[in-house]
Amino acid sequence: MSSISLDTDIYSSLFELWSLLVHSLDLENMSKSGNTSPVPRITEPVQDPKHVYPPPPPFLKDVHYGLGYYAPTEEVRKLTLEKTLSYLKIQQSNFLGYQVNQKMDYEHDIAPYLNIHVNNIGDPFADGGLTTNSKLMERAVLDYYASLWNAKWPHDKRDGETYWGFSLTMGSTEANMYAMWNARDYLGGKVLLWEETPDSHIIPSAAADFLPPRLVLRQAPLPKYNPNAYTPVAFYSEDTHYSFAKAMSLIAIKTFYELGMERYPNDCPLPKWRAKGRWPEEVPSEGGGGGEGTIDIAALKELVEFFAAKGYPILVSFNYGSTFKGAYDNVQEAGEQLMPIMKRYHLDERLVEYSPGLFDKRTGFWIHVDGALGAAYMPFIEMAHERDPKLIPESGPVFDFRLPFVHSISMSGHKWVGSPVPCGIFMTKTKYQLSPPSLPEYIGSPDTTFAGSRSGLSPIILWHQLSELSYEDQMKKAEENEAMAQYAYDKLRGLEKKLGKDLWVARSKLALTVRFRQARPDIVKKYSLSNEILIVGNEYRNYSHVFTMNHVTTHLVDALISDLSEEGAFPEFNLSKASAIIKGFTDTPITSAQIASFVPHWGRGYSG
Numbered sequence: 284m285s286s287i288s289l290d291t292d293i294y295s296s297l298f299e300l301w302s303l304l305v306h307s308l309d310l311e312n313m314s315k316s317g318n319t320s321p322v323p324r325i326t327e328p329v330q331d332p333k334h335v336y337p338p339p340p341p342f343l344k345d346v347h348y349g350l351g352y353y354a355p356t357e358e359v360r361k362l363t364l365e366k367t368l369s370y371l372k373i374q375q376s377n378f379l380g381y382q383v384n385q386k387m388d389y390e391h392d393i394a395p396y397l398n399i400h401v402n403n404i405g406d407p408f409a410d411g412g413l414t415t416n417s418k419l420m421e422r423a424v425l426d427y428y429a430s431l432w433n434a435k436w437p438h439d440k441r442d443g444e445t446y447w448g449f450s451l452t453m454g455s456t457e458a459n460m461y462a463m464w465n466a467r468d469y470l471g472g473k474v475l476l477w478e479e480t481p482d483s484h485i486i487p488s489a490a491a492d493f494l495p496p497r498l499v500l501r502q503a504p505l506p507k508y509n510p511n512a513y514t515p516v517a518f519y520s521e522d523t524h525y526s527f528a529k530a531m532s533l534i535a536i537k538t539f540y541e542l543g544m545e546r547y548p549n550d551c552p553l554p555k556w557r558a559k560g561r562w563p564e565e566v567p568s569e570g571g572g573g574g575e576g577t578i579d580i581a582a583l584k585e586l587v588e589f590f591a592a593k594g595y596p597i598l599v600s601f602n603y604g605s606t607f608k609g610a611y612d613n614v615q616e617a618g619e620q621l622m623p624i625m626k627r628y629h630l631d632e633r634l635v636e637y638s639p640g641l642f643d644k645r646t647g648f649w650i651h652v653d654g655a656l657g658a659a660y661m662p663f664i665e666m667a668h669e670r671d672p673k674l675i676p677e678s679g680p681v682f683d684f685r686l687p688f689v690h691s692i693s694m695s696g697h698k699w700v701g702s703p704v705p706c707g708i709f710m711t712k713t714k715y716q717l718s719p720p721s722l723p724e725y726i727g728s729p730d731t732t733f734a735g736s737r738s739g740l741s742p743i744i745l746w747h748q749l750s751e752l753s754y755e756d757q758m759k760k761a762e763e764n765e766a767m768a769q770y771a772y773d774k775l776r777g778l779e780k781k782l783g784k785d786l787w788v789a790r791s792k793l794a795l796t797v798r799f800r801q802a803r804p805d806i807v808k809k810y811s812l813s814n815e816i817l818i819v820g821n822e823y824r825n826y827s828h829v830f831t832m833n834h835v836t837t838h839l840v841d842a843l844i845s846d847l848s849e850e851g852a853f854p855e856f857n858l859s860k861a862s863a864i865i866k867g868f869t870d871t872p873i874t875s876a877q878i879a880s881f882v883p884h885w886g887r888g889y890s891g
């Protein structure tokens with residue numbers, strides 16, 4: 284279809300294009316005369332989309348985005364693409380609120396790859412038939428992180444202690460979901476078996492002789508002595524990313540809250556909650572909304588012990604660089620305190636009997652580390668600290684495969700590393716994959732990953748970035764980001780003094796983020812700040828935060844401080860109890876219907 288020339292001033296919206304199209308064709312006559320209409324069978328808009336969609340930013344007000352029957356003219360297309368690019372570049376130049384690194388230089392090396400469909404479908408360690416893949420780079424990237432996270436590498440399917448993982452198409456959300464899925468089946472007594480005698484109802488026995496054995500996922504029968512043996516129960520803190528609430532619902536894992544409310548409403552081991560006849564929705568964080576953002580290990584222990592004692596397998600997810608406060612859970616200490624509980628209730632090692640007399644030996648717990656942000660750079664902070672403790676006085680808690688109880692780790696590639704598309708890494712150990720027992724030469728299930736098609740571009744981008752930087756460079760980058768966070772903190776504290784107003788400025792230990800009293804909406808938009816409501820004591824407080832990713836300069840921080848120095852930069856927010864209930868902040872139930880799952884629609888810094 285050739286395009287017609289349109290005056291963009293007049294035909295500025297999809298709707299107007301549509302009106303033009305519909306009214307310029309004599310549809311009625313065409314159908315009467317039996318002519319085939321040139322109009323494809325599609326729906327027309329019932330109203331102008333621009334009256335229903337959120338208004339565009341002023342810069343893009345007159346840009347034509349409509350698509351349809353007539354392709355826009357080359358002139359219009361060009362203008363739209365140029366204006367959109369200019370807008371994104373403006374926003375990028377002031378970007379401060381989210382933990383994504385906007386500093387990258389991919390156009391020279393990566394652009395030529397954009398004209399090839401690169402797809403890493405299937406297992407990273409199996410070649411497969413789709414040969415336009417980047418699995419050679421993917422394996423190198425996985426090995427890089429395996430080494431950095433102290434896993435045994437390279438991956439070897441015959442050695443259960445070696446790592447296994449894959450490069451993500453989404454960000455850490457995908458890795459977290461995959462981890463939860465793997466954990467659910469592993470703890471839930473699922474076994475992957477070769478079906479020796481094909482089901483005669485499905486396959487006639489004569490034909491069965493010619494068929495290769497099938498792999499089937501089977502459920503081990505419940506042991507008589509423990510009805511809870513295959514019901515995993517999940518624990519994560521109130522500072523956890525909202526993808527976990529989604530994962531619990533999607534992958535159908537019960538949290539300790541759900542199981543607690545359902546089966547043991549009056550027995551919560553935390554006295555404050557027991558007194559109310561309730562359970563907390565998530566594991567409390569130390570100091571609540573006013574604290575650092577790390578998980579309360581003492582509370583976690585009590586909650587875990589309650590369920591471990593009743594025979595439930597335990598699934599814990601820790602944060603390493605939490606979404607709003609950038610806090611690092613002390614994975615080492617928490618794990619070390621949980622292990623005696625696992626031992627006491629025989630969850631450190633248990634036998635899953637899948638057929639009479641046939642067992643698979645497994646842990647009865649799974650510990651996941653959501654290192655979306657921190658897993659990327661904290662190893663370099665640790666390296667720098669070990670080399671020169673005077674220069675780098677602190678490093679974060681150990682979180683990686685040096686800890687024998689860690690089962691899996693997630694990391695986003697577009698956060699600290701920097702990438703134009705969401706990407707990242709999921710990593711576990713080969714022995715935790717569901718694979719047929721007693722078949723060491725098993726060739727690997729070809730469909731071991733989450734998606735079907737997997738981004739082949741992501742490993743190329745990650746490889747590109749990692750191949751440019753030595754460990755020296757990485758240490759320097761991490762140190763500079765930490766120093767920039769301290770700079771932003773100091774500047775905000777300075778502003779606080781100057782204004783004589785408590786701005787609630789806070790930075791959790793070694794975090795790349797600083798939080799403060801929520802700024803005026805136009806400042807929030809300009810710097811893409813991210814907002815969050817925290818309960819501090821009995822007060823609901825509206826916060827903004829900045830993340831000092833690699834593109835952030837002192838100049839940019841100074842510009843923000845200058846805008847925040849203006850009259851009225853910090854409006855008052857009066858979050859009433861009623862709106863707090865709607866936002867899901869209080870424990871006052873709004874209806875008596877039982878909660879099926881939490882639907883994240885606010886908070887954790889991503890709701891804006």
Ligand SMILES: *Cc1c(COP(=O)(O)O)cnc(C)c1O
Nearest residue numbers: 454455456524604605606655695
């Ligand atoms: C960003 C983030 C996620 C989700 O990662 P995506 O890459 O956005 O999918 C998960 N957990 C934490 C702690 C995060 O900060």
